[in-house]
Structures are given as C-alpha cells and as structure tokens.
Amino acid sequence: xxxxxxxxxxxxxxxxxxxxxxxxxxxxxxxxxxxxxxxxxxxxxxxxxxxxxxxxxxxxxxxxxxxxxxxxxxxxxxxxxxxxxxxxxxxxxxxxxxxxxxxxxxxxxxxxxxxxxxxxxxxxxxxxxxxxxxxxxxxxxxxxxxxxxxxxxxxxxxxxxxxxxxxxxxxxxxxxxxxxxxxxxxxxxxxxxxxxxxxxxxxxxxxxxxxxxxxxxxxxxxxxxxxxxxxxxxxxxxxxxxxxxxxxxxxxxxxxxxxxxxxxxxxxxxxxxxxxxxxxxxxxxxxxxxxxxxxxxxxxxxxxxxxxxxxxxxxxxxxxxxxxxxxxxxxxxxxxx
Ligand code: NDP
Numbered sequence: 001x002x003x004x005x006x007x008x009x010x011x012x013x014x015x016x017x018x019x020x021x022x023x024x025x026x027x028x029x030x031x032x033x034x035x036x037x038x039x040x041x042x043x044x045x046x047x048x049x050x051x052x053x054x055x056x057x058x059x060x061x062x063x064x065x066x067x068x069x070x071x072x073x074x075x076x077x078x079x080x081x082x083x084x085x086x087x088x089x090x091x092x093x094x095x096x097x098x099x100x101x102x103x104x105x106x107x108x109x110x111x112x113x114x115x116x117x118x119x120x121x122x123x124x125x126x127x128x129x130x131x132x133x134x135x136x137x138x139x140x141x142x143x144x145x146x147x148x149x150x151x152x153x154x155x156x157x158x159x160x161x162x163x164x165x166x167x168x169x170x171x172x173x174x175x176x177x178x179x180x181x182x183x184x185x186x187x188x189x190x191x192x193x194x195x196x197x198x199x200x201x202x203x204x205x206x207x208x209x210x211x212x213x214x215x216x217x218x219x220x221x222x223x224x225x226x227x228x229x230x231x232x233x234x235x236x237x238x239x240x241x242x243x244x245x246x247x248x249x250x251x252x253x254x255x256x257x258x259x260x261x262x263x264x265x266x267x268x269x270x271x272x273x274x275x276x277x278x279x280x281x282x283x284x285x286x287x288x289x290x291x292x293x294x295x296x297x298x299x300x301x302x303x304x305x306x307x308x309x310x311x312x313x314x315x316x317x318x319x320x321x322x323x324x325x326x327x328x329x330x331x332x333x334x335x336x337x
Pocket of ligand 1: 044045046132133136157158159160161162163181182183184187226227247248249250251252253279280281282324325326327328329330331332333
C-alpha cells in the first residue's frame with residue numbers, strides 16, 4: 001500500500017516538503033478486520049486545520065504517520081466474524097465507506113466501515129452530495145440557520161461541495177431568493193444555469209459587499225458562511241432584522257499565519273437582532289436518515305445538479321488537496337485511484 005504522511009507542520013500554504021508518500025506492507029486481515037482497496041479518497045478543507053498542532057474538534061494529524069480522512073473502496077479480504085458498522089455481514093467485493101483515506105489500501109476493523117448501496121448513487125457520491133458535505137449543508141441550513149419557506153438565502157463558496165447543496169436545498173424548500181458567491185465566471189455560470197441559483201456573484205471580480213448588494217438588493221434572511229472574512233462582513237451588512245447566519249467554515253483564513261481582523265460591522269448584530277451560530281456536522285448525525293431519504297429522492301428525480309472534480313493518482317493527492325484551498329474544484333474534490 002502507499003500512504004501519505006505529514007512530515008512537517010505547514011506554515012501558511014502547504015508545500016511538497018510537508019508531506020511524504022510512503023510504501024508499506026499490509027498484513028492479512030485478522031478476526032473482525034477487512035482490507036479495502038480504495039477507489040476514491042476525499043480531500044476536505046478541515047484537513048488543513050488537522051495539519052496544525054492545535055486543539056480542535058478533531059485531533060491534529062500526527063507527524064510521520066499516515067493521514068486519514070474518508071474514502072470509498074472495494075473489500076479485498078475479510079477476516080473471520082467481520083460485520084460492518086450497521087452489523088451487516090461484509091464480503092469480498094462489497095463497496096464500503098470508511099475513515100482510512102490518504103492511502104491506496106486500508107486494513108481496518110470491519111465495524112468502522114459501512115457497506116454502500118451503489119444502486120442509489122455511485123460510491124463516491126457518499127463522500128459528497130450524499131455524504132458528510134451533504135449532511136453539513138442540510139443540517140446547517142435547516143436546523144442551525146432555521147430556514148423557513150420564503151427566506152432569502154446567501155451562501156459563500158457556493159460552487160463547492162457544501163455550498164452548491166445549500167443553495168439547492170433552499171431552492172427546493174421554497175426560498176424567496178438564492179444567491180451564491182464563487183470565484184470566477186465559469187462557477188458563477190454553473191450556479192445560475194445548472195444549479196438554479198437566482199443570482200451568483202464572482203467575488204474575485206468586485207468586492208463581495210458590492211456584489212451582494214446588487215444580487216440581493218432587498219437583503220437576506222440567512223447567510224450560510226463557508227468563507228469568513230470579507231464575506232461574513234458583507235453578509236452582516238446584508239442581513240435583515242432577525243436574520244440568521246450558520247457559521248460552517250472560514251476557508252479564507254485557513255492558511256493564515258496570524259489572526260485575521262474580525263468583521264468591522266459587528267455592532268449591527270445588535271440593532272438587527274441577528275443570530276450567528278457555529279456548528280459541526282458530527283453533532284447532527286441524527287439527521288442522517290432524514291437527509292439521505294430527502295436528498296436521495298431529489299437526486300433520483302434529477303432535481304439536484306451536483307458535480308465532482310477528480311484528480312487521478314495517489315501521487316497527486318496533496319496537489320488535489322491544495323487545489324481545494326485555491327478554488328481548483330467545482331463541486332466535491334476527489335482523488336481517484
Ligand atoms: P468546497 O468544495 O467548497 O471547496 C472549497 C472552496 O472554497 C474552493 O473551491 C474555493 O472556491 C473556496 N475558497 C477558497 N479560498 C477562498 C477565499 N479566500 N475566499 C472565498 N472562497 C474561497 O469545500 P467543502 O464544501 O468541503 O467545504 C466548504 C466549507 O465548509 C469549508 O469552509 C469547510 O471547512 C466547511 N465545512 C464545515 C463542516 C462543519 O462541520 N462545520 C463540515 C464540512 C465542511 P472559489 O473558487 O469559489 O474561491
């Protein structure tokens with residue numbers, strides 16, 4: 001198997017010297033274990049935080065050990081008495097999702113894997129639209145931001161895995177207006193033409209405050225924040241009375257080496273009676289069955305546009321991860337093996 005190790009904590013933007021691709025021998029699976037040949041690895045923005053040595057909601061990656069993250073793959077070998085996370089039997093040839101990504105093959109307890117129903121969607125969809133990013137969008141919009149029909153919604157990083165679903169769930173649930181921001185004309189066009197956003201703003205073409213004011217002249221009721229920084233400040237300015245913001249991510253500051261300045265218009269939160277609420281998707285796992293049923297149905301009916309950006313080869317996984325932090329993806333960023 002080949003696996004990516006973190007060999008040094010990145011300072012700012014991660015560079016090649018922070019990582020090493022290492023060859024290892026995998027033993028045969030013992031009782032209750034499986035070996036999985038990974039077919040798709042997930043790279044996600046939260047992994048940048050795990051490269052720093054700081055206490056957070058997930059522990060940091062250890063130096064000179066394999067990094068981990070979600071992956072899907074095919075079971076190659078099964079030890080005795082192996083059952084998956086749901087207690088279902090697991091066999092050679094099954095397609096599974098599991099937490100040992102960043103490597104070509106994984107040896108793990110079968111109960112850490114879940115057998116996937118690939119009739120519902122291709123396996124890699126469970127890393128994106130039907131997986132953790134999808135649940136993040138669903139829980140963040142509907143529960144954390146308390147979306148109600150008729151709300152006007154603004155989402156940043158809107159052409160990404162989470163953001164593209166946020167806008168489409170809002171549309172399908174009866175938003176009065178859905179506005180997204182993304183970097184570059186192609187992404188903006190995809191949001192408007194395929195994903196059904198009412199308006200999309202290229203934040204690289206003009207300051208986001210200006211773009212948002214033009215795209216939502218009557219203001220917004222909900223802001224789904226993936227970016228932080230200038231986007232959060234613009235959204236505080238655009239939120240109407242009793243508006244809500246779900247603070248999901250702050251990708252604009254993940255590579256910062258010094259604390260970024262906060263929004264300069266915080267005092268508006270008071271007068272406008274705003275609620276800004278941070279959340280972590282793992283606290284909302286109880287919504288998974290409802291999310292899978294509802295979004296699965298929309299997918300089957302062709303009501304959701306979803307995209308993936310695929311980078312091929314284990315040797316290009318770090319490059320793919322870096323591309324995520326610089327907008328190289330539309331939809332979910334994946335590494336295909
Ligand atoms: P995306 O697919 O959205 O990829 C990240 C995107 O961020 C890039 O494509 C890029 O798009 C955009 N971006 C990068 N830098 C900047 C910048 N400086 N300003 C504005 N946009 C930028 O990733 P995900 O959908 O996986 O994640 C989206 C957000 O959700 C992240 O902040 C992530 O950390 C967060 N998240 C939080 C979870 C939680 O539990 N709270 C769970 C999952 C994700 P562009 O070309 O438009 O700039």
